[in-house]
Amino acid sequence: VSGFVWIVGAGPGDPELLTVRAARVLAAADVVAYDELVSADVLELVDARAETFSVGRRAGCPTPPALDSRIVAHARAGKRVVRLKGGDPHVFGRGGEEARVLHAEGIPFAIVPGVSAAFGAAASAGIPLTLRGVSARLTIATAHEAKDLEHARSFARTLPREGTIALYMGVAHLAILGEALVREGFPPEGPVAIVSRATLPDESVAVGTIAELGRLRAVAPAVLILGDVVAERVGAAAAPAARATFFASDACAPPPAAAPQP
Amino acid sequence: VSGFVWIVGAGPGDPELLTVRAARVLAAADVVAYDELVSADVLELVDARAETFSVGRRAGCPTPPALDSRIVAHARAGKRVVRLKGGDPHVFGRGGEEARVLHAEGIPFAIVPGVSAAFGAAASAGIPLTLRGVSARLTIATAHEAKDLEHARSFARTLPREGTIALYMGVAHLAILGEALVREGFPPEGPVAIVSRATLPDESVAVGTIAELGRLRAVAPAVLILGDVVAERVGAAAAPAARATFFASDACAPPPAAAPQP
Numbered sequence: 368v369s370g371f372v373w374i375v376g377a378g379p380g381d382p383e384l385l386t387v388r389a390a391r392v393l394a395a396a397d398v399v400a401y402d403e404l405v406s407a408d409v410l411e412l413v414d415a416r417a418e419t420f421s422v423g424r425r426a427g428c429p430t431p432p433a434l435d436s437r438i439v440a441h442a443r444a445g446k447r448v449v450r451l452k453g454g455d456p457h458v459f460g461r462g463g464e465e466a467r468v469l470h471a472e473g474i475p476f477a478i479v480p481g482v483s484a485a486f487g488a489a490a491s492a493g494i495p496l497t498l499r500g501v502s503a504r505l506t507i508a509t510a511h512e513a514k515d516l517e518h519a520r521s522f523a524r525t526l527p528r529e530g531t532i533a534l535y536m537g538v539a540h541l542a543i544l545g546e547a548l549v550r551e552g553f554p555p556e557g558p559v560a561i562v563s564r565a566t567l568p569d570e571s572v573a574v575g576t577i578a579e580l581g582r583l584r585a586v587a588p589a590v591l592i593l594g595d596v597v598a599e600r601v602g603a604a605a606a607p608a609a610r611a612t613f614f615a616s617d618a619c620a621p622p623p624a625a626a627p628q629p
Numbered sequence: 630v631s632g633f634v635w636i637v638g639a640g641p642g643d644p645e646l647l648t649v650r651a652a653r654v655l656a657a658a659d660v661v662a663y664d665e666l667v668s669a670d671v672l673e674l675v676d677a678r679a680e681t682f683s684v685g686r687r688a689g690c691p692t693p694p695a696l697d698s699r700i701v702a703h704a705r706a707g708k709r710v711v712r713l714k715g716g717d718p719h720v721f722g723r724g725g726e727e728a729r730v731l732h733a734e735g736i737p738f739a740i741v742p743g744v745s746a747a748f749g750a751a752a753s754a755g756i757p758l759t760l761r762g763v764s765a766r767l768t769i770a771t772a773h774e775a776k777d778l779e780h781a782r783s784f785a786r787t788l789p790r791e792g793t794i795a796l797y798m799g800v801a802h803l804a805i806l807g808e809a810l811v812r813e814g815f816p817p818e819g820p821v822a823i824v825s826r827a828t829l830p831d832e833s834v835a836v837g838t839i840a841e842l843g844r845l846r847a848v849a850p851a852v853l854i855l856g857d858v859v860a861e862r863v864g865a866a867a868a869p870a871a872r873a874t875f876f877a878s879d880a881c882a883p884p885p886a887a888a889p890q891p
Binding site for chain 1: 641647649650652653717718719728732740743745748751752753755756757758765766768769770789791858861863
C-alpha cells in the first residue's frame with residue numbers, strides 16, 4: 368500500500384477557517400509536517416497519535432530543499448502524510464515546488480486549497496478587496512526583498528497604480544517600504560491597513576497612510592493592504608472581543624444574551 | 630432579540646472547500662440568501678427547515694440594490710441569516726457593499742472568508758500561482774467588460790507583464806480577449822489554462838496558448854490563469870474520478886482501492 372501526501376492550506380490562522388476537507392485530512396493524518404506560519408491552534412486539530420514535525424525555514428540558515436526528505440520517507444512507508452502550510456499552498460508557500468518533487472518521486476498527492484492571508488485579514492478588518500467604483504483588481508505580492516531603500520524602490524516601481532495591493536511580509540522594513548512607495552509616486556496620504564496576526568486571538572488592525580507606514584503597529588505575520596478600499600472599511604468585527612462574540616463556537620452565542628446561536 | 634447576518638464565502642464549489650465556520654453557520658441558519666455562483670452541492674448543507682432564496686443578478690435585468698431587502702427584514706425579525714456568496718465575499722462578490730448597508734442599518738454582521746476561485750482552480754489543476762524563479766505575484770481581476778476588441782484592449786493594457794494573472798470571467802469572449810492580449814504585447818505563445826467549474830464534479834482544465842484562447846474549452850464559471858506558471862503544471866487532478874480519490878491525477882493517484890480514506 369502506497370502512502371499519500373496532502374499538501375494542505377491551513378488558512379490564515381483561526382482553526383475554524385480551515386476548509387472542511389483540510390480539517391478532515393488533518394485529523395486523520397499519521398504524519399503532519401508543518402511550517403512556521405501554521406498557528407498553534409490549528410495544530411491542536413492533529414490527532415495525538417500522529418507524528419508531527421516542523422519543516423520551517425530558520426532565519427540565517429540556508430534555504431532547505433524543496434521537500435523535506437522525511438515526507439517522502441513516510442509516504443513510501445505507507446503513511447498518510449499532511450504537509451500543512453499557512454494560507455493557501457500555492458501562494459508563497461512553495462507548494463508548487465513540493466508537488467513537483469512528489470510527482471517526480473512517483474508519490475501520490477493532492478493539494479487542498481486554503482483561505483489565503485489577504486482574505487482572512489480583509490474579512491476580520493472589514494476591508495473589501497474589490498469594490499465597485501473603487502477597486503476592480505487585487506494584487507498579491509510579498510515585500511520580503513524590500514530590505515533597503517534601493518531594493519524597496521525597485522519593488523515599489525513594479526506595483527500597479529490601480530486596484531488593491533495585499534503584501535505578505537515581515538514587519539521589519541515598513542518605514543523603508545513607505546518611503547520607497549512615496550518616492551515611486553504613490554500618494555503619501557494613500558490609505559493603508561496593517562492586519563497583524565489576522566484571525567488569531569491577538570489580531571490587531573492599524574490604519575493610516577503610506578507616509579505613516581513606519582509608525583503603524585505591526586506584529587508578524589502581517590498583511591499590508593494598500594489602496595482606496597481601506598478608506599471604505601466598515602465596522603466588521605476587528606476587535607478580539609467582537610470576534611469572540613460573533614465568530615467562535617461559543618461565538619455565535621449571545622453577546623452573552625442576545626445574538627443568535629448557530 | 631436582534632438577528633445576525635453572516636456574509637459567507639462558499640468557496641469555489643466543492644462543499645468540502647467551505648471553511649469549517651462557513652459549514653457551521655450554514656447548517657444553523659434560519660434564512661439563506663444565495664447567489665448564482667453558489668453550487669447546488671453547497672446548498673445541500675442548508676437545514677431543510679431554513680428559508681432559502683436566490684438573490685442573484687439576472688442577465689438583462691438592472692443591477693439589484695446593494696443588499697436584498699429581505700435580508701434586512703429577516704435580520705430585524707431576529708433570524709440568523711446567511712448571505713452565501715461564491716468564493717470569498719470580498720472579491721468580486723459585492724460583499725463590501727452589503728456590509729456597508731448592514732452597518733448603516735445597524736444590523737450586526739460578520740464576514741466569513743472563503744477560498745476564492747483562483748485558489749480552487751489552481752489546486753485542482755496543479756498550477757502553482759506563485760513559484761520561485763517564475764512568478765512572485767498574483768493578480769486577480771475580472772474580464773467581464775472585455776466584450777469587444779476595443780474594451781478588451783483597454784483592459785489588456787492595464788494588466789501586469791509579470792507574475793500570474795487569474796481572470797474571473799464568463800466564457801463568451803475568449804477569442805476577443807486572446808486577440809486583445811496579443812495586440813497589447815502579450816506573447817501569442819504565452820501559456821494559459823482555463824479551469825471550468827473548478828472543484829465541481831464536472832470540472833475541466835484546458836491548457837494552451839494566448840493565441841489559442843478562443844479555441845479552448847470553457848464552461849462557466851471559469852477561471853483563466855495566464856502566466857509562465859501554467860507551464861509548470863504538475864500532475865494534480867483534473868478528472869472527476871481522480872477528485873473522488875483525493876484530487877490525485879491519473880498520473881499520481883494510486884488505484885482507488887489503495888487510497889487512504891480519512
